[in-house]
Amino acid sequence: MDRHSNPTRPQDSEKSPPIGFTLPQLMVTAAAREIRDGEVVFVGMRLPLLGFLLAKSTHAPNAIGVYELGIVRDTVAPAPILTMGDLPNLYHAQWLADTADAMGLLQQGQVDVSFIGGAQVDRFGNLNTSYVGGLSRIATRLPGSGGACDLASLAGRHIIVMSHEKRRFVPRVDYMTSPGYGEGPGWRRRVGLPRGGPAAVITTLGVFHFDAKTCEMILVAVHPGVTVEAVQAHTGWPLRVAPEVHQTPVPGEEELAMLRRFDPQGYWTGS
């Protein structure tokens, strides 16, 4: 995932989740549950870093983690890490190699799932992490793609994790750093992308999937205390809602204990 959007800060207009866990803990848990046992995961920055550790420690002990720095891990790092380059993440790695090697695995189609953050997203899951305001009038320069464009182009599926605000959920992104479904059905194939596309968006308000026919984002779950109306109010296009909207499952005791172990200072998952 890219390294600048900060999905960990709830907005004023949102209700706080019930006591016992934080919003970032809820989002990390939702991200972890997107990982199936045995999958090869391209692990992104921030919350996904913890999501992989959580999945590996609970329901997906056989997952393999690939990191853009040129790291492949099949075990949980022996000490807490704030970022993927921290030395515990190198200790007893399965492979330490080059960025091109990690990206080669991705380009070959060896990576099942990846995680990406975004500053701006549209209804087809296209992401902008480069230029807010577009190129003719640059309002804000963001850090850029990093590996995000590669993950969105080449992973079997990718999960977007980001803050849910109206200025971020726009009808059309100002600049497409990382391709989603482009202009809709058939677009990825037409431009030459070999596979993939966004499978889910985990936001500070709820969880979205994508309609198989129209490729549009569909609200499938809201976080505890959040209404569908609130999600619409923070979304810049007419929201599509699944026939049944569930409540995002809350983290269990075991998951919370793991998260406290992996992020003891609460740097990423504090309130």
Added chain:
Amino acid sequence: MRPSKLLTLPEAIGRFVPDDSSVALGLSLESLIPFAAGHELIRQRKRHLTLIGPISDILFDQLIGAGCARRVRAAWVGNVITGSCYNLRRGVESGVLEMEDHSNLTLALGLRAGAMGVSFMPARTALGSDLFKTNIGLKVITCPFSGDRLTAVAAINPDVAFIHVQRADEFGNAHAWGNLGVTRDACLASRHIIITAEEIVAPDVIRSDPNRVITPGFRVSAVVHRPWGAHPAPVPGHYNRDHQAFIDYRGASQTLEGFDEWQRCWVDAVGSPEDYLDLLGTDRAAGLALKNHAPSAPADFGY
């Protein structure tokens, strides 16, 4: 007797990095970032540099803030654990800084093309994205064998690659370990290579394990002994990442005045490696030291 390539950092940069050079830094991504070398570029007031690298963490932002850079060819410029970088924002939003937008894969393949001596490398990434609008080194081509649409990534050949390593001999043969990012391709693609090293060791130490040599010494222009030369980035086998330094830099660089003050304290006032260690303080340095050593098993290269 071969000539030694050992120089001081001011000598190496004075000799091999004129204004207008293209320089590649931060090639292992988050670790082994050559901060000491970058700071010497700032002290020598280098101008109109092109900065090349995948993510750079905060080093590119520092060079931009100090007025050294005219152009950036990178996948990501920011602060890994805090987000956006402010000198980059000021530079691009005011129109003085030219950007060439890459992904990590296109940057890696541009350097690989440079390393292989070919004009481009093909890829399947970025198709349909707007990277093509802000990077003239990306073109869509048709594969002559399969007919597939592919991204052609133009070769990148920096004037100088800066790398920080754990140990080197005086002839430019160096061992680096950990994740290596795009280091190997960037070295081979560059005209000059300047190495800063935690330790200078006897040539036999390096020759005992040729698999760990990062690039052949005959391609290296200068070797500089610089303990703590990657701080606050981590160096496997030597020290951990100094997270607080990255958090402090975010606060300091939010305004131009704050950045100037940071530069005066952490760059301009540092005349020697000893000055830097004094500034860092022994307690902080000790806090970053490895707490659990984990040496690898030796490999037998006998015959």
